[in-house]
Amino acid sequence: MRRVATGPDSLLGNPPREEMPEPSLPVAAVARRLGVAPSTLRTWDRRYGLGPRGHTTGRHRRYSPEDVARLELMQRALLRGASPAEAAEYALKVHAEPEKPAPQPIVVPGESTLAKGLGRAALAMDGLGVQRLLVEAIEADGVVACWDRVVRPVLTAVAGRWAHSGACVEVEHLLNECVLAAMIAATPLLGRARNPRPVLLSCAPDERHSLPLYVLRAALARREVGTQMLGAALPADALASAVRRTAPAAVVLWAQLPRHGDPAVFGRLPRTRQKIRMFVCGPGWALARLPSQVQRLDVLADAVDRIEAVVAGARE
Incomplete structure (x- = not known):
């Protein structure tokens, strides 16, 4: 039975x-x-x-906007590495709260003035301000220091806010896009690289967190080390094809989430006449048992030094 509205029309006699x-x-x-x-x-x-709240036995399931919103919360949590049970608990808890607290400033750990300014600009959705601060940080200390001391603390703070309240998704998207643009702009075009064979940069299959790879590419290009960027979620077969076609000096695979750090991908790569050095980067590989020929690079700054030394030698 439909409910009858008792709004201004009924008060006016309509x-x-x-x-x-x-x-x-x-x-x-x-x-x-x-x-x-x-x-x-x-x-x-x-x-x-996490089914439709209005569903009763004998009727087809139909999801209301509120039901769909709960499912979207669960899916976001799953994409950030939560287990299904944790994601479901989070979705039910957040959606059950009648009110969310008023937005609070993003608390950035440490004493970096640029990081705190970046947090304020991102929270205000000030894209131009974010871009200016990123350019300032890169010019002052380089791309790796900008990432480690300015960008990562702010991304960590934004992720903490999201995990606590479900807020700031739009802030994270804005920040990611601005950082990506800044790292691409900071990557010089190399007419002639020091390494005759490129370094292949790719995310592990199904891994979509590619931003640190752009930082690595920018840092290597600034040292005149040539790369080929393949980006996010490259299937294993496509990676194998790229190795055959480019004959790289090294392959670097990034994994952010543990479920994507699967060493089996290296068994899919073709054997080549020239030696290819294999590296993994990112927290997703922390617990993986890697083949003997694969080297783990835990710190981005160390990764730049190591890759440069292997493919191009020490700088004069």
Whole structure:
């Protein structure tokens, strides 16, 4: 039965208007929107209670906007490395809160004035201010120091705010885009690199966090080390094809999340006549058991030094 609205029209003596039912979506439509299988939605409903609130036995599941919002919260948490149970708990908890606290300043650890300024500009959605601060930081200390001392602390603070309240997703997106643009602008075009064979830079298969690779490329280019950037989520077969076609001096694979740091990818790479050095970077490889020919580079600054030494030798 539809509810009858008792708003200004009825107070003025006009006939009361019927309130339209809230729009809802079937399982298939929600699955397409989230990019998951319908069976996944049923599993989330059965295991974690993330199904449609208005569903009753004998009726087809239909998801209200509130139901979809809960699922989107869960999906964001999964993309950031949470387990399904943790992601579901987070989605139910956040969505159950009737009100969210007023926005607070992003607390950036450390004493970096540039980092704190970057946090304030990002929170204010001041894209121009963010870009100016990034250019200033790069000109002062270089791309790696800008990343380590200015960008990473702010990204960490924004991620902490998101995990606590679900806020600042738009801030993170703005910051990522500005950092990407700044690192590309800080990457010189090399007419002639010191290394005759390039360094292949790629994320591990399914890994979409590619921003640190652009920092690494900029730092190497500033030392006249040539690279080939392949970016995020490159399938293993495509990586193997790239190795065959470019005959690189080295391959560097970045993994941010542990589930993407799979050493099996190195078994898919072709054997070549010329030796290829293999490196992994990023926290996603921390617990991986790597083949003997693969070297782990934990710190970005050390990665730049090591890769340069291997493919181009010491600078004069």
